[in-house]
Amino acid sequence: MNDLKEIKNIIENARRSYNSLPLPKEKEEEWRYTPLQKEVMHALFPGEIKKADDFKLDAPVRTIGLIKNTIAEITRKEGNNKSVMMMLALLSYANIFSVHDGTLRRIKTAPPRPEKGKTEIRISLLLIESGRVNITIKNDRVMLNDKTLLKNDNSGANFIVVVADSSTLKMDILEDESKGTFSLFYICAFNKSNVRTDMVRHPKYLRTDIRLIASGESRIEVHTSSLIVKGPSDIQLSSEQEGSSNVRAEVRNVISSYSVVRGRLHIANEAVNSTASFNNPNLLISDNGKAFTIPSLFIDNNRLSAGHSASISRIDEGELFYLMTRGLSKKRAAAVISEGFLKKGIKSEWLRKSIEKFLRGM
Amino acid sequence: MVKEEKFRVDYSSYNFHNKRKYAFKEAPGISEKVVRDISKIKNEPEWMLDTRLKALRIFQSMPLPKWGADISALNFSELIYYARPTEKKVNSWDEVPDYIKETFERLGIPEAERKFLSGVSAQYESETVYHKAKEELDKLGIIFTDIDSALTEYPELFKKYFGRAIPMTDNKFSALNTAFWSGGSFIYVPKGVNVPFPLQAYFRLNIARIGQFERTIIIADKGSSLHYIEGCSAPIYNRASLHSGVVEVFVLDDAKVRYTTIQNWSKNVYNLVTQRAIVHKNARMEWVDGNIGSKTTMKYPSIVLLGEGASGEVLSISLAGRGQCQDAGAKAIHLAPNTSSRIISKSVSLDGGRSTYRGLVRVSERARNAVSAANCDALILDEDSSSDTIPYIESQREDSLVSHEASVGKISDEQLFYLKSRGLSEEKATDIIVSGFLSPFTKELPLEYAIELNRLIRLEMKGAVG
Numbered sequence: 001m002n003d004l005k006e007i008k009n010i011i012e013n014a015r016r017s018y019n020s021l022p023l024p025k026e027k028e029e030e031w032r033y034t035p036l037q038k039e040v041m042h043a044l045f046p047g048e049i050k051k052a053d054d055f056k057l058d059a060p061v062r063t064i065g066l067i068k069n070t071i072a073e074i075t076r077k078e079g080n081n082k083s084v085m086m087m088l089a090l091l092s093y094a095n096i097f098s099v100h101d102g103t104l105r106r107i108k109t110a111p112p113r114p115e116k117g118k119t120e121i122r123i124s125l126l127l128i129e130s131g132r133v134n135i136t137i138k139n140d141r142v143m144l145n146d147k148t149l150l151k152n153d154n155s156g157a158n159f160i161v162v163v164a165d166s167s168t169l170k171m172d173i174l175e176d177e178s179k180g181t182f183s184l185f186y187i188c189a190f191n192k193s194n195v196r197t198d199m200v201r202h203p204k205y206l207r208t209d210i211r212l213i214a215s216g217e218s219r220i221e222v223h224t225s226s227l228i229v230k231g232p233s234d235i236q237l238s239s240e241q242e243g244s245s246n247v248r249a250e251v252r253n254v255i256s257s258y259s260v261v262r263g264r265l266h267i268a269n270e271a272v273n274s275t276a277s278f279n280n281p282n283l284l285i286s287d288n289g290k291a292f293t294i295p296s297l298f299i300d301n302n303r304l305s306a307g308h309s310a311s312i313s314r315i316d317e318g319e320l321f322y323l324m325t326r327g328l329s330k331k332r333a334a335a336v337i338s339e340g341f342l343k344k345g346i347k348s349e350w351l352r353k354s355i356e357k358f359l360r361g362m
Numbered sequence: 363m364v365k366e367e368k369f370r371v372d373y374s375s376y377n378f379h380n381k382r383k384y385a386f387k388e389a390p391g392i393s394e395k396v397v398r399d400i401s402k403i404k405n406e407p408e409w410m411l412d413t414r415l416k417a418l419r420i421f422q423s424m425p426l427p428k429w430g431a432d433i434s435a436l437n438f439s440e441l442i443y444y445a446r447p448t449e450k451k452v453n454s455w456d457e458v459p460d461y462i463k464e465t466f467e468r469l470g471i472p473e474a475e476r477k478f479l480s481g482v483s484a485q486y487e488s489e490t491v492y493h494k495a496k497e498e499l500d501k502l503g504i505i506f507t508d509i510d511s512a513l514t515e516y517p518e519l520f521k522k523y524f525g526r527a528i529p530m531t532d533n534k535f536s537a538l539n540t541a542f543w544s545g546g547s548f549i550y551v552p553k554g555v556n557v558p559f560p561l562q563a564y565f566r567l568n569i570a571r572i573g574q575f576e577r578t579i580i581i582a583d584k585g586s587s588l589h590y591i592e593g594c595s596a597p598i599y600n601r602a603s604l605h606s607g608v609v610e611v612f613v614l615d616d617a618k619v620r621y622t623t624i625q626n627w628s629k630n631v632y633n634l635v636t637q638r639a640i641v642h643k644n645a646r647m648e649w650v651d652g653n654i655g656s657k658t659t660m661k662y663p664s665i666v667l668l669g670e671g672a673s674g675e676v677l678s679i680s681l682a683g684r685g686q687c688q689d690a691g692a693k694a695i696h697l698a699p700n701t702s703s704r705i706i707s708k709s710v711s712l713d714g715g716r717s718t719y720r721g722l723v724r725v726s727e728r729a730r731n732a733v734s735a736a737n738c739d740a741l742i743l744d745e746d747s748s749s750d751t752i753p754y755i756e757s758q759r760e761d762s763l764v765s766h767e768a769s770v771g772k773i774s775d776e777q778l779f780y781l782k783s784r785g786l787s788e789e790k791a792t793d794i795i796v797s798g799f800l801s802p803f804t805k806e807l808p809l810e811y812a813i814e815l816n817r818l819i820r821l822e823m824k825g826a827v828g
Contacts, residue, residue: 294753299750302772310753312757312762312763
């Protein structure tokens with residue numbers, strides 16, 4: 001029971017941190033002057049949280065310890081992150097799914113659905129211990145090999161930790177909620193694991209935090225494609241490579257609204273023979289579009305290959321002209337080019353179809 | 363794993379310190395008295411003293427920046443804020459005191475001048491001691507003088523441009539510089555005049571714990587062109603020294619300015635410099651920036667593209683060795699239509715050094731059809747060294763084209779093997795590969811600077827093997 005008490009303490013501390021942390025400032029760093037929109041910030045954060053949610057966990061001692069360690073580690077890493085602190089402060093349940101050799105072994109700890117009408121946030125811990133697994137996350141529905149594990153109807157937030165150990169994991173993620181949401185994905189790969197994540201986003205206003213942790217000759221590949229037309233979007237992707245590993249991340253955006261992308265790749269001194277790359281192409285499709293990108297690299301050893309690139313541009317006039325000579329209207333031609341741009345890198349067929357659907361609805 | 367033995371840099375060729383008397387030297391520490399004394403000695407007008415005092419208050423009220431390199435060890439109360447080695451300025455080489463001459467000769471200044479450099483404005487501590495401009499410059503109407511003389515001789519021009527590109531409120535160190543500035547160059551190139559050869563100033567710090575706050579103002583009037591070169595070299599001392607210069611460049615319509623600088627401060631100097639160019643219609647600014655020395659450098663040459671069709675380029679290299687932190691980069695701010703910028707940055711980290719590229723490209727709502735490209739490459743020569751790349755890219759225009767690319771890696775084994783198979787030692791092969799890596803920068807330098815830079819890099823690389 002001590003572990004449960006500690007979890008409650010962590011949650012209470014997170015609530016205090018959330019209340020004391022300021023909203024991200026316009027001048028986060030004096031010398032750069034990024035004009036973050038105040039109204040967006042206020043819309044995303046609910047104001048003061050007076051009381052943490054009553055966290056409930058009915059599980060074996062070992063499982064509670066696991067959750068405690070996970071939450072403690074996240075708090076250590078994200079102590080200054082207001083949105084993560086908010087999600088922790090509102091945490092109600094934890095779910096643990098353990099997968100061995102591709103089959104689900106345990107579902108513990110929390111009711112599969114929240115109480116009717118109640119907004120709650122739950123952390124889901126997916127431990128993939130071996131084998132080949134497909135995970136699908138469609139807004140707040142989490143599925144394992146086509147079987148629904150969890151549905152958080154009311155939360156509007158995803159808080160998911162996936163640990164792949166000696167396994168091959170494919171994750172497809174779709175986020176197209178009409179309401180504003182926060183998402184936090186921890187994707188960890190150890191012992192020669194191979195993780196590929198395709199993510200399609202069509203946010204109203206959405207902040208997605210993606211954290212990648214790789215070592216033990218593992219490989220993580222993340223491709224996100226976002227159509228940012230309904231409202232602002234903020235993607236924060238960071239990776240920590242503490243042992244030999246490969247990380248490849250690509251963030252593609254088509255923007256007519258407001259987009260912030262922060263990439264942070266860190267390769268530690270021990271992570272020799274690693275590779276890391278981050279690519280962030282942005283297409284601005286309207287005069288109101290604004291794109292901010294900060295793709296940073298922190299490299300602490302020399303036996304590696306690392307790189308990043310970012311670009312912000314509009315649709316190529318030549319490509320537009322070519323399609324228009326084939327009888328497409330300018331708008332349709334722009335949609336076709338945007339579709340090709342967003343689909344690049346996304347392998348999953350149903351995610352590719354959802355991109356088509358979004359663009360048709362534009 | 364057997365670790366290669368790390369090199370030890372032989373600084374003896376730079377570590378010379380001439381003993382001499384100072385005409386005037388302030389006690390260490392920041393105070394209003396120091397500011398008043400400086401202003402009084404220089405016989406400055408009232409407005410300048412007021413500006414200095416105001417800047418001092420701003421400096422004292424601003425916190426140290428929380429981002430970038432660690433400068434928390436910097437102790438402002440230990441630094442000397444003003445020292446002047448001679449009583450008066452001289453304009454002939456023969457009149458320069460022997461001990462100062464000797465120091466400059468070891469750095470090769472007179473030869474450089476004899477060859478093709480037009481004027482030497484050599485700064486020795488806080489005061490310009492030697493300044494000579496060739497008659498040709500006078501004939502063309504070019505003003506190339508030390509900044510103190512400019513304040514008395516061209517007060518209106520001085521007042522018009524002083525603090526216009528970099529106001530005292532810009533950052534803590536621009537406030538510090540505005541309060542204590544002393545020495546530096548002032549250049550005005552009249553309309554349509556092309557300066558036919560590079561102008562050069564050579565800076566040296568030669569007293570422990572000295573703060574050097576040189577201020578340089580360059581104005582290139584409409585349709586003119588100029589290449590200005592500044593180089594730094596300083597001997598080693600135990601206590602931390604501070605160099606906090608401010609360089610303001612105004613490139614008016616259709617003009618072109620290239621500012622070349624190589625800093626090789628000794629490994630105990632904090633080099634916290636603010637450099638900014640305001641570029642008007644169809645004008646062009648080029649920063650060519652080499653950072654070899656210093657303990658900690660924070661330096662981000664900026665281009666503010668204010669006029670339609672303006673363009674700018676920043677070409678920079680940095681070399682971070684033992685105990686060094688080179689936090690360098692560039693900023694390009696597009697404020698007008700059809701502007702373009704290009705940033706090329708190369709860094710080499712070795713022997714536990716840390717190099718950082720920190721850049722900003724900003725396309726404002728007014729910058730129709732702006733184009734910007736940035737390219738950063740980093741070489742890490744051993745596993746104790748590190749390299750960071752932190753570019754900020756902001757675009758508010760659909761019709762702009764902004765791109766950034768960076769790569770980090772080590773010297774490839776294939777390249778090393780190839781050169782070694784041709785009979786070169788590993789050290790020599792590494793030398794050649796690093797020289798090749800930095801060649802986009804060195805080929806932009808005047809010959810004698812390229813030679814000096816290659817010599818400095820070889821010195822830094824001595825014993826370092828990939």
